[in-house]
Amino acid sequence: MSNLNRFKDQTAIITGGGSGIGFAVAKKLAAEGAKVWLWDIDGEAAEEAALSLQKHKAGFMRVDITDESDVKAAFEKISQEGAISIVVNSAGIVGPNGVNTDEVDLADFEMTCRINLTGSFLITKYALKAMLPHKYGRILLVASVAGKEGNAGMAAYSASKAGVIGLVKSAGKEHAESGVTVNGIAPATIMTSMVEKMEPHQIKYMTDKIPMKRCGGLEEVANLVAWIVSEEASFNTGFTFDLTGGRAVY
Structure with missing residues (x-):
């Protein structure tokens, strides 16, 4: 079900908006009245995604979320047009997978944490x-159930997403009285192009842990995100919502 006016007159920024979860969220928010900005390191993907939303209000920018000056300039540019109501940070990478911790290269570990965690910090900041x-806003960071439970063979990803969950807790508590909420989601395996490129045995390992015995759908993610970033979710902050088909139940 869609509420065509739920996000009327609101501006939303979605990082990683060129594909996957980010694009699914952008479509959902745009369909419910938001002006959406798609940010992506892949500028062509962001442009193509924005053009596909041409019947809605959509723009795109090439933004490197690990570059503070890039992030700062992008926010300043959009802020000149008015208040930003919603920010969803969906940009991220899997990093090394199907690889035990003792075999992970330091450079790969640091790159995964830089994109997933440092990027989340800069977007939140x-x-x-x-x-x-403006005393109002909704910030949502995409974490992972791996950040809660850890996935064998994915030390860098699990550590980076655990950091994202900690960031949500701290920032949410700091600004709990401000009208700005900071929340996260912790999905289990969602079948995106990013996941499809992972090692097959790693995908099987993750899917086997899900009691529903299936991956989550992009629409299912977008539906939950849309509620969290709506005015309706006014008493939720500092929390990371599960989306795991029964894997995480606490």
């Missing part, structure tokens, strides 16, 4: 700076 003066 500048989203807060944009939203706090």
Whole structure:
């Protein structure tokens, strides 16, 4: 079900918006009235995704979420057009997978943490700076059930996503009285192009842990995200919502 006016007159930024979870969220928010900005390191993918939403209000920018000056400039540009109501940070990478911790290269570990965790920090930092003066905002970071439970063979990813969950807790508590909420989601395996490129045995390992014995769908993710970033979710902050088909039940 869609509420065509739920996000009327609101501006939303979605990182990683060129594909996967980010694009699914962008489509959902745009269909319910938001002006959406798709940010992606792949500028061509972001442009193509925005063009596919041409019947809605959509724009795109090439943004490297690990580059503070890039993130700062992008927020400042969009803030000139008015208040930013929603920021969803979906950009991320899997990093080394199907590889035990003792075999992971330091450079690969650091790159995974830089994109997934440092990127989340920079997006949160500048989203807060944009939203706090308006005393309203919804920030959502895409974490993972791997950040709660750890996935064997995915030490870098699991550690980076655990950091994202910690960031959500801290930032949410810091600004709990401000009108700006900070929440996260922790999906189990969602079949995206990013997941499809993983080692087959790693995908099987993750899917076998899901009691529903299937991957989550992009629409299922977008539906949950849309509620979390709506005005309806006014008493939720600092929390990471599960989306795991029964894998995480606490």
